[in-house]
Amino acid sequence: MKTVPQTTGNQKRSVGRPRLPVAPEQVNELRRQGLSFRKIAREMGVGYGTVRRVHLGSGTASLQTGPSGDVKS
Numbered sequence: 001m002k003t004v005p006q007t008t009g010n011q012k013r014s015v016g017r018p019r020l021p022v023a024p025e026q027v028n029e030l031r032r033q034g035l036s037f038r039k040i041a042r043e044m045g046v047g048y049g050t051v052r053r054v055h056l057g058s059g060t061a062s063l064q065t066g067p068s069g070d071v072k073s
Contacts (some may be wrong), residue, residue, distance in 0.1 A: 020046055024058040027051055 022044065030040045041051045 020050075022046055022050055022054050024054050027054050028058060031055055 037051045041048045
């Protein structure tokens with residue numbers, strides 16, 4: 001039988017995977033250099049979704065263009 005650690009008072013248990021700090025400035029700079037979300041994620045050691053969320057949540061995201069120059073929404 002698995003035991004659950006007891007908490008007292010105002011202590012909170014951490015659930016899930018620990019968060020890694022991701023600097024929005026670094027993500028945005030790498031995007032300006034033309035790196036894809038996947039390449040940035042690999043370089044920083046975090047997930048694609050994390051990079052995308054940080055970039056889009058930083059307020060500096062603009063319309064992205066695809067390889068042919070067409071604008072993606």
